Amino acid sequence: MAGRTVSKKLQMIFPFVLIGLIILGCTGYNNATHGTCGNFDTVISGNGSRGFVTTYHWSGNPNDDVITVPDTDGNGADIVKLGGYFGTGVPAMFEVEGPKCKYGYLGTDASQYEVPVEFKDQIFTLRIGEKINEINSNLYLEGQADPFPYIGVEQADGSVVFYRVLFHVECDAKNTEFYSKDGQLFLKEDNSLVRSLPYEQDVQ
Numbered sequence: 001m002a003g004r005t006v007s008k009k010l011q012m013i014f015p016f017v018l019i020g021l022i023i024l025g026c027t028g029y030n031n032a033t034h035g036t037c038g039n040f041d042t043v044i045s046g047n048g049s050r051g052f053v054t055t056y057h058w059s060g061n062p063n064d065d066v067i068t069v070p071d072t073d074g075n076g077a078d079i080v081k082l083g084g085y086f087g088t089g090v091p092a093m094f095e096v097e098g099p100k101c102k103y104g105y106l107g108t109d110a111s112q113y114e115v116p117v118e119f120k121d122q123i124f125t126l127r128i129g130e131k132i133n134e135i136n137s138n139l140y141l142e143g144q145a146d147p148f149p150y151i152g153v154e155q156a157d158g159s160v161v162f163y164r165v166l167f168h169v170e171c172d173a174k175n176t177e178f179y180s181k182d183g184q185l186f187l188k189e190d191n192s193l194v195r196s197l198p199y200e201q202d203v204q
Contacts, residue, residue, distance in 0.1 A: 083136030
């Protein structure tokens, strides 16, 4: 009888344990620490074993066009994601930011701006290593009238150049989740295109 009672208790408790594990698996990084690695902001798990990169801080120089995702944070944590969630599911998406600019993007109609503006494409080579297994980004909002991110960079003469962010992706051949082809990123599982990133082909 005692054995049956314990078994029934386990059966009652198990669903709650399972739900708890699912919640932790979805949110994770409950005791995460925030830091930096090169030009990236990072979120590192409480035990320091793994983490993800969030914002890439671009210099605003169009010749600075290579973004290499680090394999580790330099302190022993493997970088396994571009963007992710921490705490109780707080999003920290992968994005690219430029220098501070007084003027936000209002569209490609130059008459909407108080200063002279130009619009240019900025194609970054995005290099992804073998450890990346997840992409969390809203850089490309498919279905929107203007789905691309733009970064405003103030010039010495007071004008602003708005750079449209595009990627040419290079993925390490040893990566088990993704592969790159013709500058785009695909899932190995079903060969589907990772659609949350803006590619140079999207404007061709």
